Amino acid sequence: MKGTDEFSLIKRHFTRPNQRKDVIFGVGDDGAVLRVPEGSQLVVSTDTLVSGTHFLADIDPADLAYKAVAVNLSDLAAMGAEPAWMTLALTLPQVNEPWLEAFSASLFEICQYYGLALIGGxxxxxxxxxTLTIHGHVPAGKALYRSGARVGDWLFVTGKLGDSGAGLQCLLGQLTLPSELHRALQQAHLRPRPRVLAGRMLRGIATSAMDLSDGLASDLQHILTASQVGAVIELNDLPLSEHLLSAMPREQAQAMALTGGEDYELLFTVPEAQKGALATALAEAGADYCCIGQITNGEGIQYRQDGQPVSLSLSGYNHFKDVS
Amino acid sequence: MKGTDEFSLIKRHFTRPNQRKDVIFGVGDDGAVLRVPEGSQLVVSTDTLVSGTHFLADIDPADLAYKAVAVNLSDLAAMGAEPAWMTLALTLPQVNEPWLEAFSASLFEICQYYGLALIGGxxxxxxxxxTLTIHGHVPAGKALYRSGARVGDWLFVTGKLGDSGAGLQCLLGQLTLPSELHRALQQAHLRPRPRVLAGRMLRGIATSAMDLSDGLASDLQHILTASQVGAVIELNDLPLSEHLLSAMPREQAQAMALTGGEDYELLFTVPEAQKGALATALAEAGADYCCIGQITNGEGIQYRQDGQPVSLSLSGYNHFKDVS
Incomplete structure (x- = not known):
């Protein structure tokens, strides 16, 4: 591998023909030059994935590239934004050509699917x-924030919760399951589907939105704090997959749905008057969703089981939580 | 430090009142929402600094924050862009409050000086x-690229070259100098001044531009390749500081200017007809600059000393160069 240097490496693996007209200049200069459509605002989000903290060191590079892009897309989805551009900062212990080839092939595959251009790094x-920094567009004034939830709004999530958390336990050998079940849950962890179209369809309908990365119990607090409201959640309404319910007792599955994390589904609030519009919009986006509770004028989260208050002690994943 | 978690940490150290009107929403949601001025294009650049590769592990956090922002600003300067927004992805082995306090104070100081808003991370x-991703604006069609150099254009650099490389040698204990000299060169390495205003003034004057990060000998090749031209450099015209010439013999200082790296000065080309405009523009920017050579129809770089061709064997810093 003589002659391999940083520049030929970038050129070989991360330069593809530009397919977006709003990319005036992409990879290969001191910066990319881009055009934001008139009447649009720009949405920018950054996520870092560190080996050993966010993924296992021996992860398949194709899975890593997919997930890095997917979790960033999920942030755009939560803002109601349309994906446009991405920068990639990649730190590697050494040059491993087959690894880079698998990584970049997977990266461009998901980028192409979502119309995302790699513009630099x-x-x-x-x-x-x-570290990925992702850029999207949203019509001016139409971005979805965490701060808009109002008392009485219904609380919704897309998809099912907890599969990713259970999948991680499978990967770590903490959960032993029949191979088909193992594979399905593991797949939910490795290949989450960002709710890009659903997010866009929620513009003008949802009063607040965010994506679920740390786990519902932890993430919901951000909406409650930003909106200065409380919420009640009905545990029986948490959407659990057949796979998850085959893997563990219902109570454990509910806890996984609340704290497992990395679901990358959307959590959002919708006023009563918009429930019809929501049904139409998410049917068009092909996204299943369900109501899990309601916004209250209280503080924090109240959990209920069959309408009766229950007390839970839960917390989401937090990188620095145990540091002292 | 009980109760320290990722979220309170971000809030404490990296949230400041928003001071730019084009930041609709900054830190604190799934993404930032931003407005690009009409008639402007967006310029985006990303740089990663890794402990042990790009800085010494015991670096003063204030110096680290300053330099991380400065080197990213330098990329914007090289594109002729005006700084606007920045995201910061910070990976830390542990939470160290005094370290974070010094880091963020220095970060906001340089951001404020250059009118840069921290919008997420x-x-x-x-x-x-x-990893920093920096965003700037440039009037549509006015960005400076590496690809515009034409045969006959004069080759210029701002400031002096080589001080930063010598400063690094001081820091590494490879160069022993009187304390005042040591301090001055070290400062050039730790606190490079990005040529933001000079870059903007070069719009419409320079035919190509880039910033010097790896060293002139290595960086110039990018302009030559992108523009499909060659260049001749007169070694006697390389701008060397009094400090550098006090620290080492002239020949060694010239080599440092060519390969030391991390100067973060601008390298650019200007046609004969624009030399007057250049003098006016850079005087207004308060930037010293000098002509170091000319663009030719050859290939690669020809070095000359007193007009006579000389043969040099040099190369810039390259992260992956020695990997096999």
Missing amino acids: DTTRGPLSL | DTTRGPLSL
């Missing part, structure tokens, strides 16, 4: 990690 | 590194 040597 | 646990 940086490759450096060091412990394996990657 | 991510904090994660892992080996120390940081």
